[in-house]
Amino acid sequence: MSQFRAKKLDIGGFINTRNIRDHTKRKVFAENEAERNALRFIIRNTTLPQRVRAQAQLELSKMHCYTRFTQVKNRCIMGGRGRGVFSDFRMARFQFRINAIAGNLPGVRKASW
Amino acid sequence: MSVPRSRILDLMKTQCAIFNTTYNPQRLRLGSRILHQRLKGPSVASYYPPRIGTIAQLRKLYPEDTFIDEKEEDWVEHLNVARSRGKENPKKKRTAAESKKLNKRK
Numbered sequence: 001m002s003q004f005r006a007k008k009l010d011i012g013g014f015i016n017t018r019n020i021r022d023h024t025k026r027k028v029f030a031e032n033e034a035e036r037n038a039l040r041f042i043i044r045n046t047t048l049p050q051r052v053r054a055q056a057q058l059e060l061s062k063m064h065c066y067t068r069f070t071q072v073k074n075r076c077i078m079g080g081r082g083r084g085v086f087s088d089f090r091m092a093r094f095q096f097r098i099n100a101i102a103g104n105l106p107g108v109r110k111a112s113w
Numbered sequence: 114m115s116v117p118r119s120r121i122l123d124l125m126k127t128q129c130a131i132f133n134t135t136y137n138p139q140r141l142r143l144g145s146r147i148l149h150q151r152l153k154g155p156s157v158a159s160y161y162p163p164r165i166g167t168i169a170q171l172r173k174l175y176p177e178d179t180f181i182d183e184k185e186e187d188w189v190e191h192l193n194v195a196r197s198r199g200k201e202n203p204k205k206k207r208t209a210a211e212s213k214k215l216n217k218r219k
Contacts, residue, residue, distance in 0.1 A: 011161040023161045030154030037147055044144030069157070077161055090160065 004028050004066055013077040025071045032067035036060065 004024045009015065011023050042048060042056035065071060074085045076092035084093040089105060100108040122138055129136040135145045168182040195201050206212040 010164050012164040013162045019161065026158045026160055030158035033152055033154040037150070037152075041144045041147045044142060044147060046142040046144075069153075072157060074160070 001064070001066060014080045016080045018082065019075050019077075019080050022073055022075050025066045028064070028066040029069055029072060032063065036063065036067060039063075 001024075004027070005020065006024070006027075009020075011019065013019075039056045039060040043053050043060065045053070073082055074087050074090065075082050076085050076095055077090045078095040078099065079092055081092035081095075085091065086093070086096055089096050089099075089108075091099065096105075099105050101110060125138060126136050128134075134149075135143055137143060137145075168180050168185075171178075171180050192201070
């Protein structure tokens with residue numbers, strides 16, 4: 001959603017719409033995490049009155065979908081791919097291979113025995 | 114050898130005070146699990162590398178130095194060439210009357 005997007009491009013690496021969108025979602029999630037956790041706490045706390053908990057449930061469901069962690073997806077920072085991404089290297093499998101062979105990833109070397 | 118329950122509860126109370134957890138002998142669902150979780154927002158938000166080393170950032174950092182932006186220079190040169198050939202962009206119309214004139218000519 002464009003209301004959350006940064007007015008100026010603020011990420012480096014590979015840039016496409018999906019990466020920018022995912023970055024926006026990450027930022028929105030980080031901003032609203034405390035609020036979400038507070039609401040989740042109220043909902044889970046069985047000692048609070050039922051009415052308060054139900055209201056908290058409503059509030060949580062009313063929050064924007066970008067504030068949800070399930071919206072975030074690890075994407076390749078070198079090629080923008082959404083599949084086959086190694087989360088340790090934040091890279092998809094082929095970009096990982098290229099960079100590993102080129103020696104850009106410290107501690108990674110091609111297996112040979 | 115059985116230990117009285119009150120003694121176990123006392124032990125639990127001390128444990129909770131030491132390890133900073135909620136004393137909850139009735140095992141009620143208090144949701145404190147959620148408050149104990151670490152916030153993952155900062156690490157999630159810093160997944161993509163930041164954009165650094167742009168000319169605008171360099172100019173801001175070192176105002177006394179001059180940085181040449183080749184793309185910008187090319188663009189300005191192209192604009193100057195277009196202006197010399199009389200192919201520049203039309204002036205922005207500031208008032209309603211000016212923009213009306215244009216419509217009449219059509």
